[in-house]
Amino acid sequence: MKTTYVQAVNAALKEEMERDNNVVVFGEDVAQFGGIFGATRGLLDQFGSDRVKNTPVSEDSIVGVGIGAALGGLRPCIELMYSDFMLVAFNEVFQTAAKFRYLHGPQYKVPIVMRAAAGSAFGAGAEHSNCVESIFMHSPGLTIISPSTAYDAKGLLKSAIRSDNPVLFFEHKQLYQIKEEIPDEEYLIPIGKADVKKSGKDVTVIAVGLMVKRALEAAEKLAAEGIDVEVIDPRTVVPFDKDTAFDSIRKTHRVVIVEESNKTGGLGAEWAAMIQEELYDELDGPIVRVAALDVPLPYNVGLELTSIPDTQRIIDAVKSTL
Amino acid sequence: MAYSKDFLMKLYRNLAADRILEERLVELYAQGWIPGHIHSGQGEEASYTGVLAVGKEGDQYKFTHRNVSAYHDVGISYNHIFCEILGKKGGNSDGKGGINHIADKDKGVIGLVGALGGTIPVATGVAYALKMKSPGNIVICIYGDGTTSRGTVHESMNWAAVWKLPILFVVNNNQFSISTSAEECVSVPNPGADRASAYGMPAKVVDGTDVLAVYEAAKELSDYVRAGNGPAVLETKVYRWRGHFEGDMARYRDPKVAEEWKKKDCVKKFETYLLDNKVITEEEIEQLRKEVCEEIEAGIKFSEEAPQPDPAEIYDCLYAEEYYR
Numbered sequence: 152m153k154t155t156y157v158q159a160v161n162a163a164l165k166e167e168m169e170r171d172n173n174v175v176v177f178g179e180d181v182a183q184f185g186g187i188f189g190a191t192r193g194l195l196d197q198f199g200s201d202r203v204k205n206t207p208v209s210e211d212s213i214v215g216v217g218i219g220a221a222l223g224g225l226r227p228c229i230e231l232m233y234s235d236f237m238l239v240a241f242n243e244v245f246q247t248a249a250k251f252r253y254l255h256g257p258q259y260k261v262p263i264v265m266r267a268a269a270g271s272a273f274g275a276g277a278e279h280s281n282c283v284e285s286i287f288m289h290s291p292g293l294t295i296i297s298p299s300t301a302y303d304a305k306g307l308l309k310s311a312i313r314s315d316n317p318v319l320f321f322e323h324k325q326l327y328q329i330k331e332e333i334p335d336e337e338y339l340i341p342i343g344k345a346d347v348k349k350s351g352k353d354v355t356v357i358a359v360g361l362m363v364k365r366a367l368e369a370a371e372k373l374a375a376e377g378i379d380v381e382v383i384d385p386r387t388v389v390p391f392d393k394d395t396a397f398d399s400i401r402k403t404h405r406v407v408i409v410e411e412s413n414k415t416g417g418l419g420a421e422w423a424a425m426i427q428e429e430l431y432d433e434l435d436g437p438i439v440r441v442a443a444l445d446v447p448l449p450y451n452v453g454l455e456l457t458s459i460p461d462t463q464r465i466i467d468a469v470k471s472t473l
Numbered sequence: 474m475a476y477s478k479d480f481l482m483k484l485y486r487n488l489a490a491d492r493i494l495e496e497r498l499v500e501l502y503a504q505g506w507i508p509g510h511i512h513s514g515q516g517e518e519a520s521y522t523g524v525l526a527v528g529k530e531g532d533q534y535k536f537t538h539r540n541v542s543a544y545h546d547v548g549i550s551y552n553h554i555f556c557e558i559l560g561k562k563g564g565n566s567d568g569k570g571g572i573n574h575i576a577d578k579d580k581g582v583i584g585l586v587g588a589l590g591g592t593i594p595v596a597t598g599v600a601y602a603l604k605m606k607s608p609g610n611i612v613i614c615i616y617g618d619g620t621t622s623r624g625t626v627h628e629s630m631n632w633a634a635v636w637k638l639p640i641l642f643v644v645n646n647n648q649f650s651i652s653t654s655a656e657e658c659v660s661v662p663n664p665g666a667d668r669a670s671a672y673g674m675p676a677k678v679v680d681g682t683d684v685l686a687v688y689e690a691a692k693e694l695s696d697y698v699r700a701g702n703g704p705a706v707l708e709t710k711v712y713r714w715r716g717h718f719e720g721d722m723a724r725y726r727d728p729k730v731a732e733e734w735k736k737k738d739c740v741k742k743f744e745t746y747l748l749d750n751k752v753i754t755e756e757e758i759e760q761l762r763k764e765v766c767e768e769i770e771a772g773i774k775f776s777e778e779a780p781q782p783d784p785a786e787i788y789d790c791l792y793a794e795e796y797y798r
Contacts, residue, residue, distance in 0.1 A: 175605075201605060207635065216632060219598020222583065223533075224606055226746040227598075247586050247595065253791050256565035258578035260793040292791055315793035447711035 152335050157327040160190045160266075163308035164228060166337065168198050171226060174312055177204040178213055178230030178266075186230055188268050188327055198235040210236045214243035214265060218251065218317070228312055234267035234321055235281045245357045248317035249292030260315045264308070269297070269321040270361055270411055271459050277447035280455075282360065282412040283355035287319055288421065293343060297321040299363035300453040302333045303386055306340030314342060323360045341423040342434040345392035347399070351381035354469050355399040358382060359418060362441075362460060366409050369465035380469060388418065396422075397430055404435040409465055414442035439468045476685075481752050484526050485743060487569035488684055489758075490765045491518040491542035492740045494551075496767055498558075502719045507558055509571060514539045516682075516714035519739035520645045521615055522546055523687025526705065528581075531610040533603065535583045535596040537617060537645070537711075538573050541757040544644065548580045551772025561779040568782035569790065589616065590623025593642075597629040600704075611698050612640040621664040625670075630704065634672040637703035641695050642669075644706065645743065647713035652725040665708035674704050681709030682739040685746070699722025713739075 155160070168174045176191055176198075182205045185192030195203040206213050210231060217227040231237050237244055244265065252259045271280045284295050295314050298304040304322060311318040348363055349370050358366035363384045370380035381399050385391055400406055406426060408419035419440035426438055444458045495515045502511045514521075517539065525546045528532035528534070529616040538544045544554055557564030557575045565576045583599050586592040596614040603610045620626060621644055633640050644665025648655050657659045661667035675697065679690040687709055712734035716723040723731070749751040 204636070207628065207632055209632060211625050212597065212628040212632055215591065215594020215629070216598035216601060217627060219583070219595040219600070219604045221598070222595065223599040223602020225602045242586075242588055242591055243594065247591055251584060251586075251595075252793060254566055254570035254574045255576040255584045256567070256570065257790050259576070259584060260564070262793075294792075323659065 152188055152333060153330055153430060154300040154301055154333055155328050155330050156304050156322065157188055157190050159305035159320060159333060160308055161192060163305045163312070164191065164194060165197065166201065166347065167228070167309055167312040168194065173224065173226045175202045175204070175220065175225050175227050176230070177206050177217070177227065179206055179208055179232055181205060181230050187232060188324070189268070190322070191230065210239035211243055214240040214248065217263045217265065218243065218248050218261055221261045222251070222259065226262045228264040228266060231265055231267040232245060233279050234269035234283050235278050237265065237267055237283055237287075237319070238281075242460045244287060244293070244319070245290045249290040253292055254437055260313045261317045264311045264320050266320045266322065268327070269323050270323040271448060271455055272324040272325060274390065274452050274455065276450045277325070280448045282321070282398045282410065284319075284321060284359070285412055285421065287387055288418070292317065293389060294318040294387065295321070296342065297323070297360045298386055299323070299360055299384050301328065301331045303340060303346065303383055305333060306338050307342065307386060310339050310342050321360065325361050327366070337366065340386070342387050343390040343392055344387070344394035345385045347395065348382040348384045349380065351379035351403070352382070353379045353403055354405040354472055355396070355403045356380055356382050356407045356409060356465065356469065357396060357422060358384060359388060360411060362409040362411055365460060365462050366465055368462045369469065372462065372466060373469055378473065391422070399428055400426065401433050404433055406434070406438040407441060407468045407472060408438065409441045409460055411459055412443055413445050415442055415445050417442050436472055439472055441465055441468045484522065484684060484688070485747060485753065485760060486524070486765070487522045487546045488518055488740055488743055489571045489762060490545060491522055493762065493765050494542040494545065494769060499715070499719060501773070502762045504632070507572070508560060510718040511541070511572065512718050513715040513756060514542060515646055516735065516739070517647055517689055517711040518542065519684035519743070520681035520709035520711045521643070522614060522636060523684040524615070524643050524691040526688045527691045528613065529599055529610065531581070531607055533583050533596070533599050533610070533612045535592050535612065535614045536585065537589070537615055538585070539617065539645070539647075540615065541572060541575065544575045544582065547582065549575065549577050549582070552775040553577070553586045555772045555776035556779050559779070560782070561776055562782055563776065563779040567786060567789070580674050583612070590620045593623070593626045593629040594632075595618070597633050597638060597640060600633060600640035601636060603639055605634035608701070609699060610639065611695060613643060613695075614640055615643040615645060618644060618646040618648065618655045618659065619665040621668065622659060627668070630668070630672040630674070633704040634674050635739045637701065639698050639701070640704045641691070641698050642704060642706045643691070644708040645665060647711045649713050649717070649726070651717040651721075654726070663708050665706050669706040676708065676711060678708045681711035682737040682742060684739055684743050695717050
């Protein structure tokens with residue numbers, strides 16, 4: 152069936168709520184309103200007000216109550232609206248969700264999914280546009296998923312809800328309305344498995360979220376110039392699928408990492424360091440990072456587009472490795 | 474209220490045992506036996522043992538850094554407690570959690586978040602799960618007067634009231650958050666109870682050195698919560714006998730006030746009541762104390778002999794599933 156990314160998220164929630172009565176959904180404006188991006192539309196009518204609930208504007212507690220509900224045997228899939236608001240609940244995500252099991256022992260598990268809309272959206276500004284994966288990647292215990300297609304979003308959200316670990320699930324705002332064909336029948340995508348979105352032999356581009364789309368656009372343009380790019384989408388930022396990435400690098404020997412968050416301390420910083428530590432002999436040159444400029448994302452759309460990597464910057468980065 | 478001898482004896486045993494454990498922990502810390510910090514609950518034992526006496530099978534508990542002895546009241550053995558304190562095998566976390574994370578899910582212990590107040594939303598979430606899956610059970614959520622000023626506490630009180638969740642908020646008001654007195658940092662005389670009306674829930678203030686008064690108040694409020702009426706607040710007035718942590722000489726407060734409060738010793742008070750009412754004899758008190766001490770010493774010995782965690786297991790328990798590592 153032809154579906155948008157946000158409809159795929161909605162379908163995953165619906166299927167998992169039908170399958171398991173312990174799956175509950177709560178967050179700001181998720182009930183009658185269906186979430187400000189429409190991801191939870193229709194769930195209240197189908198599953199009722201015990202399982203689909205609006206919450207106060209209390210982000211610390213949306214995560215904290217979710218953790219408690221998970222400890223109590225439910226499988227909460229909570230919505231934090233903007234991924235920026237996950238920073239309001241920083242202690243709950245970074246300390247509590249991530250560490251609770253490790254600190255209390257194997258009797259304790261925290262099967263919670265924290266969904267949030269991430270990324271730039273043409274004027275949403277510095278506090279409603281962040282990609283926060285790299286911040287939370289620093290806390291062992293979390294699983295972090297950032298799907299770039301409707302197909303991946305559905306299959307990975309279903310796996311996330313079934314996971315016994317706390318999962319951060321980032322849906323990109325600019326991808327929500329993109330339509331694609333996905334299977335009618337049920338499917339799951341395993342957590343921790345990257346996807347080769349385009350194979351190629353010259354340069355490996357590792358990209359996340361919206362940047363996968365940009366990387367594919369760049370690859371198409373580069374193909375016209377005879378440069379064959381392989382685009383790897385890790386899909387799950389944590390755990391990172393080293394096998395798929397390393398197999399690609401062993402083939403191309405050149406790496407570009409593309410992300411939408413600020414360059415300093417970003418995903419590219421971590422992955423570039425890891426690749427040079429573990430795969431140095433396979434590299435023919437420095438790993439190149441393409442990331443947002445190190446500024447808060449400006450409100451002016453022209454300035455926003457200056458900050459966020461575009462296709463041309465990816466093309467230039469790929470060429471610089473050759 | 475008329476109490477059965479069994480009830481009184483069980484309550485006394487918990488109260489006396491908790492005092493003995495709190496005293497022993499201070500000694501052990503002074504000897505360098507305990508890593509990290511301890512926060513003594515001496516003088517405050519009745520404020521939680523009295524509340525825990527209302528607990529029923531299936532209820533869930535959230536304690537604090539200052540009521541380590543409460544873990545024994547809900548059935549966790551001294552062997553387990555001391556192994557966890559020493560960070561050895563034989564506790565719940567194999568050396569990863571420690572004294573503030575003593576836990577046993579089967580005994581209803583929720584666990585603890587290190588930044589105080591962080592566990593209040595977690596306990597509220599457990600109450601939501603209880604409401605969905607185990608009606609009639611409640612969460613007993615204990616915290617201190619300092620924690621009442623955390624935003625998470627106010628969020629959770631509001632949330633629990635709106636969703637009518639089965640959670641009893643218990644504020645052990647020992648009048649200090651480290652060195653800062655409650656009157657310096659809280660705008661109302663009763664940091665727990667006076668804020669309850671803002672969230673439309675009932676509250677009581679009780680003398681936390683009178684274990685039966687604590688029990689009576691907890692019983693009334695917990696019955697209300699258990700019946701599905703939503704949350705309530707119980708504030709127990711106590712005084713922190715010792716410093717915030719061991720090594721804090723508490724020079725920021727008037728020693729005369731501390732001495733006055735120490736006269737209101739909750740254990741002695743209850744012993745006097747039991748002796749006056751001929752529920753117990755001096756000999757029985759001695760015998761009980763001896764038994765508890767033996768059990769505690771056996772726990773200490775057990776933990777000293779317990780194995781250290783294996784460094785090869787340092788990644789164990791980080792994730793619940795195999796997809797990682």
